[in-house]
Amino acid sequence: MIRRVLLIVAVLVALAAIAFWALRPGGFARKTTASLTPVPAPTPTPAPETRVMLLFPGTDGALHPELRTVPLPAELNQRVRVIVSQLLAGPTARLLPVAGYPARLLDVFIDGRGNAYVDLSSPPQPLTGSFNELMLAYSIVDSVLLNCQELKGVQLLFDDHEVQTLTGHLDLSRPLALNKSFIAAQ
Amino acid sequence: MAGVPRTWVRLPPPPPCFYMRSITHILALLVVLFLAALPAQAQPAGTVTFSFDGNVAQVPRFGSRIELMPVLQLIGAQAGYSQAAGTYVIQLGNHQIQITPQVRFALVDGELEKTNDAAVVSPGGIAVSESYLDRVILSPFAYHLERSGAGYRIAPGAMVAPVVTVRAAAADFGTTTTLVLTLSRHVAVTVTAGAGRELLVHFSDARPQLDGSLPMRSRRIVAIRAAANTLKIELAPGQGLLASHQLTGPDRVIVEVGRRPPTPVPTPVARARKPKRPTIVIDPGHGGADSGAVSASGLEEKVVSLAVATRLATLLKRDGYVVRLTRAGDETRALTDRTALANRLDAVAFISLHANASTVSSVRGAETYYMSLHDATDAHAAETARKENAAGAPGRRGGSQLDLILWDMAQARVLNRSALLALDIQRQLNSFLDLPDRGVKQAPFVVLTGATMPAVLVEMGFLSNPAEAGQLADPAYRQRLAEALARGIEEFLRSSS
Numbered sequence: 241m242i243r244r245v246l247l248i249v250a251v252l253v254a255l256a257a258i259a260f261w262a263l264r265p266g267g268f269a270r271k272t273t274a275s276l277t278p279v280p281a282p283t284p285t286p287a288p289e290t291r292v293m294l295l296f297p298g299t300d301g302a303l304h305p306e307l308r309t310v311p312l313p314a315e316l317n318q319r320v321r322v323i324v325s326q327l328l329a330g331p332t333a334r335l336l337p338v339a340g341y342p343a344r345l346l347d348v349f350i351d352g353r354g355n356a357y358v359d360l361s362s363p364p365q366p367l368t369g370s371f372n373e374l375m376l377a378y379s380i381v382d383s384v385l386l387n388c389q390e391l392k393g394v395q396l397l398f399d400d401h402e403v404q405t406l407t408g409h410l411d412l413s414r415p416l417a418l419n420k421s422f423i424a425a426q
Numbered sequence: 427m428a429g430v431p432r433t434w435v436r437l438p439p440p441p442p443c444f445y446m447r448s449i450t451h452i453l454a455l456l457v458v459l460f461l462a463a464l465p466a467q468a469q470p471a472g473t474v475t476f477s478f479d480g481n482v483a484q485v486p487r488f489g490s491r492i493e494l495m496p497v498l499q500l501i502g503a504q505a506g507y508s509q510a511a512g513t514y515v516i517q518l519g520n521h522q523i524q525i526t527p528q529v530r531f532a533l534v535d536g537e538l539e540k541t542n543d544a545a546v547v548s549p550g551g552i553a554v555s556e557s558y559l560d561r562v563i564l565s566p567f568a569y570h571l572e573r574s575g576a577g578y579r580i581a582p583g584a585m586v587a588p589v590v591t592v593r594a595a596a597a598d599f600g601t602t603t604t605l606v607l608t609l610s611r612h613v614a615v616t617v618t619a620g621a622g623r624e625l626l627v628h629f630s631d632a633r634p635q636l637d638g639s640l641p642m643r644s645r646r647i648v649a650i651r652a653a654a655n656t657l658k659i660e661l662a663p664g665q666g667l668l669a670s671h672q673l674t675g676p677d678r679v680i681v682e683v684g685r686r687p688p689t690p691v692p693t694p695v696a697r698a699r700k701p702k703r704p705t706i707v708i709d710p711g712h713g714g715a716d717s718g719a720v721s722a723s724g725l726e727e728k729v730v731s732l733a734v735a736t737r738l739a740t741l742l743k744r745d746g747y748v749v750r751l752t753r754a755g756d757e758t759r760a761l762t763d764r765t766a767l768a769n770r771l772d773a774v775a776f777i778s779l780h781a782n783a784s785t786v787s788s789v790r791g792a793e794t795y796y797m798s799l800h801d802a803t804d805a806h807a808a809e810t811a812r813k814e815n816a817a818g819a820p821g822r823r824g825g826s827q828l829d830l831i832l833w834d835m836a837q838a839r840v841l842n843r844s845a846l847l848a849l850d851i852q853r854q855l856n857s858f859l860d861l862p863d864r865g866v867k868q869a870p871f872v873v874l875t876g877a878t879m880p881a882v883l884v885e886m887g888f889l890s891n892p893a894e895a896g897q898l899a900d901p902a903y904r905q906r907l908a909e910a911l912a913r914g915i916e917e918f919l920r921s922s923s
Contacts, residue, residue: 299789301864340785347512347529351538353610357531368719368727369783370795370885374869400530402540404872408716408761409780409883411870414637419798421867 287311287318294327295383295423296335297375302424303382304335316388320348320356323387327379338379339363340372346400354392355415356384362398363406370409377410378422385418393417475577476500491546491553494563501569501580507551514545514552518567525562527552534566539589539635587655590632594657596644598878602668602684603646605659609677617670617681620658623648625667627657627679645770646683659683705748706915707768709873710735711780711883714758719783721895728756730898731779734886737908738779745916761872769878775847775915776881778873781898783890790891791862794852795883796844797875798868843880843922850921851884851914858910861887880918884911 290312295303312322324345327338340363347359358380367373381394393415398406404413473484474492478500485496494514498505503518513533516523524533527547532539541562545554554563556578560571564580566588572579591610596603607627609615614630627634634652648660661683668682710731712718718727732753739749750771752764768776782793848866856863864885874881886907887894897903 299784299786301789301791301793336786347526349526349531349533349538351533352535355538357538359529369888369890370780370871370883371782371784371789371888400544405761408712408718409869409871409873411872411875416870419869421798421869
């Protein structure tokens with residue numbers, strides 16, 4: 241008889257525990273009302289090797305093309321990241337680095353109007369000279385726009401911030417369009 | 427009780443009702459314990475209550491922030507994480523928001539919006555501040571956050587109207603000014619005269635955010651400010667609203683500003699006026715706290731630019747021009763103030779003087795720039811507007827279409843003349859100074875934006891190149907540089923006249 245009573249008590253305790261668990265936040269009751277549909281991470285597929293044209297500054301104040309074959313994802317944001325990362329890695333030929341400091345790519349955004357926003361780390365010390373500013377800006381702008389033709393403009397951000405200008409010359413407060421006047425005539 | 431012997435007896439087993447009473451006591455105890463636990467479940471420590479449309483959710487806190495996912499569940503928004511872009515995509519109805527942890531920008535319906543703080547990665551995925559939740563997440567979905575006891579209520583109606591980006595551009599045409607406000611999307615707008623010299627452009631259910639990327643070529647418009655749902659346009663004394671209308675494709679508001687011409691009073695004798703001498707504005711680059719480039723020997727760009735500008739001014743004055751410098755000494759001047767001075771003086775040319783720098787010391791030579799205004803986006807928008815306006819959609823006013831075309835034409839004319847000025851200056855620099863020709867190029871320089879006259883920026887040499895830095899420090903070389911510049915400017919003015 242005592243054993244039967246103890247069994248009933250155990251069952252009741254178990255039921256109480258289940259009820260307690262079901263009513264807590266994140267428990268069974270919440271899951272039934274969830275309307276969130278998490279997007280599963282896409283299965284990674286290797287990006288196809290593609291030839292891209294990267295523009296690096298020369299001492300003549302012009303941008304010179306360097307062709308590289310790199311894995312280029314189809315997704316636009318990723319494509320911009322690859323292009324900018326390749327540029328920041330530096331030229332292989334006797335050309336100049338894109339930035340006069342070890343710039344890092346922090347982020348890339350694409351808006352609904354065909355503009356890419358490339359967020360770079362700021363120079364540790366203020367840059368000077370329109371040459372440095374123009375070469376940094378148009379190496380990135382022209383390389384991205386030539387390789388991602390669905391884009392219309394590229395705006396540079398520094399440490400998540402919009403800047404009016406970097407050295408007191410070029411207007412960086414808006415997306416820049418392709419500027420072929422800086423690309424060296426072949 | 428003393429003296430009474432104690433005897434221990436074995437009691438018979440209790441009747442079954444005794445056990446039944448015990449079970450009842452245990453059950454009652456369990457019920458009491460369960461009920462005691464319930465309040466703790468309703469508001470566990472570290473959570474905050476959110477209510478929406480009769481539903482309630484306990485949302486965990488993450489520091490001072492709030493876990494976002496339970497709030498999205500509550501309002502029925504769909505959310506997903508794009509591993510490729512590192513962003514969360516939130517969708518409700520036709521609206522979409524993309525947010526990236528640690529970044530003070532969000533894409534709201536395709537528009538990049540600056541945020542006061544950033545979302546952060548949290549145990550629940552992503553957490554945001556109360557203001558971020560209200561302004562960035564709930565507002566585009568037309569909801570807002572209200573305090574309700576110790577928690578929050580999500581109520582319909584955006585307290586903070588969604589942003590509409592406004593690109594303002596103005597140009598003077600004779601006695602009137604056309605102000606074009608290009609909107610990032612369609613919003614109903616009313617334009618009224620405010621107090622004093624103010625015009626008010628009121629946006630219905632939208633918060634204007636100014637994009638100052640287009641030129642303000644006007645002496646009649648002093649300033650434009652965005653305040654809540656209104657743009658406040660400050661006019662020069664005596665100016666007022668003449669007309670306003672709204673166009674689509676692209677969405678824009680055209681505001682005509684000017685002074686109604688007074689009835690001419692006949693004068694007995696018209697006094698002959700002396701022809702006005704043309705004014706040239708020279709801008710010595712940088713100045714004050716902004717030294718510009720500095721050579722290895724310590725020569726500063728601001729010093730070189732002022733020294734050459736002073737010499738150039740003397741030469742041009744000698745030849746009969748009125749010359750004004752944007753700074754006469756070592757002073758800080760805003761870039762926009764420099765061009766504004768040239769516009770106020772109705773100058774015939776604006777020349778900004780600079781010395782360059784490169785991280786590579788072998789780079790040398792001079793180059794001249796003029797404005798590149800039309801990026802692909804602007805050109806596309808202008809082309810679309812032109813096509814749609816040319817199609818003559820009913821209900822559009824011919825006057826406004828004409829003004830837009832005139833405005834475009836005025837920009838093109840200034841750019842063409844700037845190109846000629848740049849070519850004349852560069853040719854003189856090349857031939858008289860034996861500098862390597864780096865050519866004439868176009869770029870959107872801040873100091874050239876908004877100039878209503880031919881305007882160029884001259885880089886006179888590289889301070890990072892030891893040989894050129896030495897030359898730029900030499901007074902005789904500065905004089906020759908000024909002479910070459912003066913020849914270039916005068917050649918341009920002669921050919922234009």
